[in-house]
Amino acid sequence: MPALDIRAVRIGEEAVPVVIVDGFAPDPAALRAAAIASRFEPAAAHYPGIRAPLPGDYLPSVRGAIATIFAQLFSMARSARLLDASFSIVTHPPAELTLEQRLPHIDSFEPGRIAMVHFLGDEDQGGTAFFRHRATGFETIDRERSERYRTILSDEVRAHPPPRAYIRDTTLLFERITLIEPRANRALFYPSALLHSGAIAPDAALSADPVRGRLTITAFFAAT
Numbered sequence: 001m002p003a004l005d006i007r008a009v010r011i012g013e014e015a016v017p018v019v020i021v022d023g024f025a026p027d028p029a030a031l032r033a034a035a036i037a038s039r040f041e042p043a044a045a046h047y048p049g050i051r052a053p054l055p056g057d058y059l060p061s062v063r064g065a066i067a068t069i070f071a072q073l074f075s076m077a078r079s080a081r082l083l084d085a086s087f088s089i090v091t092h093p094p095a096e097l098t099l100e101q102r103l104p105h106i107d108s109f110e111p112g113r114i115a116m117v118h119f120l121g122d123e124d125q126g127g128t129a130f131f132r133h134r135a136t137g138f139e140t141i142d143r144e145r146s147e148r149y150r151t152i153l154s155d156e157v158r159a160h161p162p163p164r165a166y167i168r169d170t171t172l173l174f175e176r177i178t179l180i181e182p183r184a185n186r187a188l189f190y191p192s193a194l195l196h197s198g199a200i201a202p203d204a205a206l207s208a209d210p211v212r213g214r215l216t217i218t219a220f221f222a223a224t
Helices: 029-036 057-074 141-157
Strands: 005-011 016-022 051-052 082-088 115-117 128-133 174-180 186-191 196-198 213-222
Touching: 005 057, 005 174, 016 115, 016 174, 029 213, 057 082, 057 186, 057 213, 128 141, 128 186
Parallel strands: none
Antiparallel strands: 005 016, 016 186, 051 082, 082 213, 115 186, 115 213, 128 174, 128 196
């Protein structure tokens, strides 16, 4: 197996670490085949698409890489507990997006939470964008910031409702600070408290077919 290409960058004024890993899985073709054979169902919570269970050998095949990333680049060496992981495909057309799906979001403000996106589809289907909230300057939302952020944002979206579109670029309310482009078999790790969104182009096909759609694996970890 070729050596992994692991890069760590610090983004924004808060200098939060984001880790990019190319060549992440030892057999991405087998993962794509497993996704094609899977039964996808509508996602719970706020994800704008569909999800399916992962094959049982996925996490064992990448466990060593994840342990290295957490220990050396996030300084979380003791343990990392998997909270959730699945195949994911963005399918909702812009006209059907909820308000929350048209804004940057966080996955959790609990300390030690790390998110992963593993890109398995074509390279023109949209990466991941990270944002700064203009009014507060916040790039991450923790428990202490949460109430202030939500109060200000609530007032802002009443006055300036976001358009029916996936947020991809800088807007009136948010400044994009970084865009990580997709690449087949690239994995992206970042703290779950970072404001982010899938960078879905306005003309994206949004197919539910794993062959043509924006196929990723998404996972969430609690690390110490």
